[in-house]
Amino acid sequence: MISSILMASLLFSMSKWETFVWIMACLAVVVFCPLAFAVGRVVRSGYEAPYRLAITANTASWIVVGLLCAGYLICSALEPSTAPLSATDAFLRSSSPLSESQSVLLSEAGKLGALADGMTDFGLSKAAEVSFGGYLAARVFVAAAGFIGFSSILAIFFIPTSELKRVFLPIESAKNPDVSYSAKTSYIAAVCALPIVLVAAFLYAEGSAAYIVQSSEYSFAESLIRDKAGVVVAVIDDKYYDPEAVEQIYDDAVAKYDDLTRKSHEAIIDSINDTCNKQIANVDAYLDWYYSLTADYERLAQVFTGTIEDGMREQLANRINEGIDAGAIQSQLDELSSGVNDVEEDLKASLAECEIADIPDWLIIDKREMDLESLTTPPEPTSQLLGFKDRMLASFGAGTVGGVIAGKSTAKLLEKPVFKNISSKLATALARRGLLKTASAGVGSLIAPGVGTAGGIAVGVLTDYLFVKADEAMNREAYREEIIAAINESRDEMIAEVEAR
Known part of the structure; x- marks a missing residue:
């Protein structure tokens, strides 16, 4: 024996x-x-x-x-x-x-x-x-x-x-x-x-x-x-994995998501601030243009199409947003999306490496059911930042995110009294020149180039000049502060959207 x-x-x-x-x-x-x-x-x-x-x-x-x-x-x-x-x-x-x-x-x-x-x-x-x-x-x-x-x-x-x-x-x-x-x-x-x-x-x-x-x-x-x-296994899509390894892989992925989100968040905030700061820097140039119109209404009437409000809106958007890189934020969001995809692919590859194959069922003492989708879904802060683009486009229109962000400040300005005051005063001046198709001097009135008479031009130029300079002396600084306040208000709203996480 x-x-x-x-x-x-x-x-x-x-x-x-x-x-x-x-x-x-x-x-x-x-x-x-x-x-x-x-x-x-x-x-x-x-x-x-x-x-x-x-x-x-x-x-x-x-x-x-x-x-x-x-x-x-x-x-x-x-x-x-x-x-x-x-x-x-x-x-x-x-x-x-x-x-x-x-x-x-x-x-x-x-x-x-x-x-x-x-x-x-x-x-x-x-x-x-x-x-x-x-x-x-x-x-x-x-x-x-x-x-x-x-x-x-x-x-x-x-x-x-x-x-x-x-x-x-x-x-x-x-x-x-x-x-x-x-x-x-x-x-x-x-x-x-x-x-x-x-x-x-x-x-x-x-x-x-x-x-x-x-x-x-x-x-x-x-x-x-x-x-x-005896072994405890994690069950994902009917396959067995080492649960401790799965948790470590997920924790590593979350750490990568957090780092990626932090860097993207800071870059996007910086781009928003850069956009708004450049808009603020362009305010004086916009006001200089507006207060220089007194002797050039006829050329302005040739350039404007549609209503006075449409023309002023176009000029405001062009001049306030001059020199702004509309693609910077879009690139940052694209990099974030690409980085999230890379983390997800790395997570799946790491999961494959910790799969437990050819293990007898009798050796398993406990099974922990896990969902692959929940493992690969980015955490809430990352998902919220990824959704920033969709929220911006849904709220403020189509186009690139950078263009929408620049346009948001413009849209905010259009809602303020300063824009209505400037447009109304311009409409009144154009009405005196006879450059409106209607008798009304409202901002919705259509511009009619060539309608005015040459006889009244000399008197009108002097009158307009005196009115505009008086308005500039009394209201320019108030207009400037109101425009800057509108840009900063838009800045705060956009940053709040980024930080909605």
Whole structure:
């Protein structure tokens, strides 16, 4: 029974041997016999004949074990140390071919063997974190058990068949090699009966184990493994993932979103301020243009089309927004959108790397349902900033966002009394010149170029000049402050839209 267990252990360990170990094992087969013969020459004079062969085989066997351990130590030192593992990772990497056996006992043995190997690998990975020398020593110690079994088999094959017959002879045969003894029937019967008993015991145990497995949710090995190496998984689209890795990936993505949002937020606010500051800088130029119209109404009438209000609105937009880069904010929003897409793609790629494949359902002790859409959806601050473009276009018209932002300040000005006052005064002056199609001087009146009479031009120019200069002296600064206040009011509204998060 003990021999069967030891041989089974050797077979399990051999299934995990690396290529260089098999090479060393093949070399050990080649050198064992020459080594044994050399050892036999040494021990010949020191031991009696009945003991020489056993001493020779055992000594040669231990020398081979030492050589294998030394070779294994050198090869292990040249390899990188084992990466840190979790208990679950170690078990999954140590799968045994017997785990999928149709025999319940063999399957249980394979699973327990995989657990033992996995825990060994787990311990080695922890040892590697503390001391590389300790890690090497532990690896050699674990491998030595397999080397001892392997060299013992070589020693058995070295023993001649005639010596193997001594197992069935009386003990006296060793003391009297010249006397012929008959094999003991009881010894032969015992040797033949033991395999039969072992097979019968295996069949009985197999049936009992099969019954227990069928009547229980988990087998003994599965319950033990679940307790030591059970895994909690995140379930996303019917695939299993490491939940801690998923949370870390999501946290990293959120950090990237936050950094991207912060930078974009600051850049957009800066662009809004830059736009509004340039508009404020253009206010004096706009007022200079307006107060210079006194002697040039006829040319103005040629340029204006439609109503006075339409013409003044066009002039206000052109002059207040002169030199403004309407594409700056659009570029920043495009960069934000591109950055969000990059973060989402990186998140999906990282998720694929932490997928847990080929994991048996019985090893799973808990499942956490997760939604891919919720993982890939940007957090609220980022989503709000992404929606800034749509909110601006929906509220203030079509076009580029930069153009809409510039137009928002213009629209705010059109609502203020200053624009109506300026337009009304211009309409009155044009009416005096006879440059309106209607008698009314309202801002909605149509301009009629060429309708006025030349006779009244000289008097009208002087009158207009006096009126305009008086208006400039009394109202220009108030108009300027009102226009700037409207631009700043528009600035505050747009910044509030950006910060709506």
